[in-house]
Amino acid sequence: MLVQIPSISDAVDDRGRLYKVFNIYIGGHYHCSLRYSHLLHFSQELGRNFDTSGLDEFPTKRVFSLTAAQLDERRAGLERYLHSVCQDRVIQQSDMLKEFLVAAQKASSGVTDEDVSMEIFLINGNSVTISGQSFSRSDEVLERAVVKIGADPSLTYYFSLFLEEETGDGWTLYRHLQDHEAPFVSLKTVNSNGSFRITVRMSFWGPEMVSGVLADEAATNLLYIETIDHITKGEWEVGKEVKEKLAELGAKSLKKEYMETASTIPQFAYQQMEGLTFDHPSEDLHGFARIGRREIVTYTTEGEGEWGGAQGHGVRCRSYQLTRIRCWKVGYWESGEKWLAFHYHHGDTEEDFVWVRLVGKATIFLTLCIQSAVNELIRIKRKQSVRLPSDGSQRRKTALPIVKFHVSSQNTGSRRESEASQGSEVTDGPEEVDSAHQLPGLECNCL
Template structure:
């Protein structure tokens, strides 16, 4: 999970007093705006649950008004705090963590809790309309969809709901929706032009889980629809003869046989990304990137329909990080094209005694990182003999003891009226403005954040270095736990 606090907003309370609030971005997208005292209250709740010694230090209170330099220092310190807290899996999964972020999203959007109809799509465009509450969290929505289309309880969490953007005739995955957000609010925030939708698709990586789904007509149909879409968009590679076989099976309606064949083909179950730039094997190499089957796959085009391919196993990645690269400009430069870029870097065990950092510049760096983390989590789960959770395993998130921005009003409910002062514009307007261009927002706003393989806290430190004309601010994780060396 990638959290950052890239900037702040100024408000006035009902007494006319000014205060500053902090914009929290999660996984490359704006999520909410909260005050210092809200985060402090959140910290106190975590202390009661986990103990002070488990948590990183929280930025101290100050009696006097903060200067701009002190305010920026507080923003950076709060960012470091939420990054470190989110890296502890037990904290990130707890009720206090999820309810705080869910309530903060609702308050920031000024969304009342009311009955709504939400459209969920399959990969073939089929629409499922479900009756939910506008503030229902992601898992509640997923379970509602599963109940409506009769997915067996033991297979509900084999699937997930994703935010998808339609562009150039294709559907581009933006991100998987997390449990600390409301799908209705998240979709409403970005969908002013009708370019986004919520899609149901499988959320596991190991194709052996397919076997569990073939005995149910509903789940087999869901797999089949997704496989058809992946073949159509050439996410799965097939020879001419294999494609003819698949077409024949599709025309016969032999869904089970179609799935058995498509599972044998290259890149089945992978997610593909836009072309990007890497420094491996040579600087400024244009690659096609795909993630799946416990690997990060590179394809370098050598000629028409000819590719050189490389595979990086997740079991040999020591760690990875997200970096925002800011271009250096001289006083005479007014080039508006010199925008910050996102870069994902991973330290890879090329041979038994050789570790090397490999860097990839991509606007989808955060999505790549989330896919890598999901594969790691699934691999660890299987090694520990655990199974994919079921609805009965869920810890139901309550709305919790949430401290609102004005320190007295509760989270909005359906029988309360919304009021918007001149100093605080309508929540939807603010939210949409912050997400006007989601890809560029991820590049401009995401700050340095590290994903680690272990589930322990790490000793972290800021480092800055100059590389060519770029200033790279890197937050590195210097402690990790190797999850396996069976590929050596």
């Protein structure tokens, strides 16, 4: 989970009091804005409930007023702290963290806490409508959607919720909805022009996982319509004989047999990421990538590399095995425009490890896919089963009250501007003044 705090904003609470909040982005998307006291209280609660000895130090509360440079230092320290919190596997999976982040999203969004109806789409355009609360978490919404679709609840976490965007080429994946957010709010935040929707998609990577679903007709249908979508769009490479057999099975509506055959496709369950620029095996290559459980495959019509068969003749491809990636890191890359870049350290042998860079709008989604694929490999190696739905009794509602407020402006200054204004003083109270920010450095994660 990539956490960033790129800026600081003015905020006004319900009593008209003005103070500063830190704008928190998760996975490259705005999530919430919180003041220092909210985060301090949260860190204290974490310390009472978890072993936090491995976390970055929480920025100290200062007795005296802060200069603008010190406020920016606090921003950077909070970013490091939150990133370390979200990298801790125990805390990351806890309901305490998820409920806190949903509460923060609630306070920042201005959305009313009320009963709502949500339309959840299937890949073929059909949909089901479920009832819930505007701040129901993604896992709660998914569990209700799977029941409404008619699938066995035990198969819920073979699937996930995603935001899709309507483009000139139809509906395309925008991002994966995580358990720390409320789908109703996340959709409302981006859907001002009505071009987004929430869909249910498969969330596993290995073809052997298909056998666990085929006994259930509704769940099999979900896999079936998504598989047809991937094949129709040319996102999976399918041999002529297999394609003919699939067409025959599809014409007879033999969905179980269709999925058994489709799961033999080498690129079954791969996700395709469009509009990427990468620097290996040569600089400034443009194309796309496909992510599977065991590999990243880049495709381009430029440069050098092995010939592949994707999207017609003349497309070159190069495969990078996930088991040969030592670590990866995410940071900003500037080349005319500012993008998030995904770097990974890969080598086919111990002597030829190189850093490979992928840049584009899909960078964060790409990293989430890779982490998900690796987590599945680890789970299978440990012989752990797929997550089962909760009855809700174990979910802990946050005991951390967050005052509702309205964010009135956002700081966009540069680091140089911040350094030029170091004489300005701020405090922890309502009279804090704005501070510019410095882009965070690269964060490294071992696979």
